[in-house]
Amino acid sequence: MVSRNLQPMRSTSRRAPAAYPTTVATLSWDAPADNPSENMTQMIASIRNEDVAFNRAVSRDKYARGEIVATSEDLARKMFVLMSGRVHLICTNNEGRRLVIGTMEPGAIFGEGALDNPTDPTVFAEAAANSQVWTIPASEARNMTLRYPILGWGMLQTYGQRLMQVENSLEDVAYKKLPERLASLLMELGDYGDGLIKGVSHQSLADRLGTYRETVSAILRDFKRQGLVELGYRRITVLDALTLKDIAGIWV
Structure with missing residues (x-):
């Protein structure tokens, strides 16, 4: 039988190097x-x-x-x-x-x-x-x-x-047409307490979708004719969120 000398285990804990500021240790990673x-x-x-x-x-x-x-x-x-x-x-x-x-x-x-x-x-x-x-x-x-x-x-x-x-x-x-993508973007931007999207221009929507402002304006006018949105200067009010979600393919 081979005898073995069992040595006490050394602690694996180490102090932070002195070069690191103490503020690193005080920052909490246990965030909500x-x-x-x-x-x-x-x-x-x-x-x-x-x-x-x-x-x-x-x-x-x-x-x-x-x-x-x-x-x-x-x-x-x-x-x-x-x-x-x-x-x-x-x-x-x-x-x-x-x-x-x-x-x-x-x-x-x-x-x-x-x-x-x-x-x-x-x-x-x-x-x-x-x-x-x-x-x-x-x-x-x-x-x-x-x-x-x-x-x-x-x-x-x-x-x-x-x-x-x-x-x-x-x-x-790849999978959605432009009206679907615009409807999805409106749902993303909207505050559905009152459905109001503030500070948004047709150009900024076009920039998000990679298309022309005129194209976005035409689709928004069509949404307005359907009673889905109300248009104003740099503001869009969502009137029918359920239908817009259906157009966008959002079913959750």
Whole structure:
């Protein structure tokens, strides 16, 4: 029988390296699952409150709806954190046509060029609602991402959400006609307490659907004739949500 000397087990717990700020440990990951974006913005705000270097590196700006948040050049050399509001990523072609390829909500982190990732020179960011955006220059973005993994995690989450939006759009283009896609978009944008969609133009709807404003206007007029919507200046009121859902193929 072979005898073995049993050694006491060593503890596997380790202290965080001294190089990491104590703020990393104080940030809670146990967020309510129903509102992850709010938790993300709270955690990033906590970093600013507790780390002087991070606070100095970050610039804080506010944008009204329709203002350019970041040009393609900005996206190539800065990291952006959307703290409030909504931002569209928009692609343009040589003819000036616009296509919304992503819609970002609070907590989104974008500007992957700041981490030396390739960027698209035809894409820029525009405020879809009044927004507050924090900006980190490329000279600080990599260092801050290494010190605070939540920044990299937030960017990864944003990638995933953008990919899902693109997949859904491709599926809609492949299987749905334009009236169905417009009905689906109206249901997505609408506040069904009163059915009112504020601050939306026919052009902005066309940008989301990748079509012409005139085409969207014609479909909306047809919806109006059917009594499904009421049209006003930069506002659409949904009058018959059930029929619009049926047109959109939404049965849940």
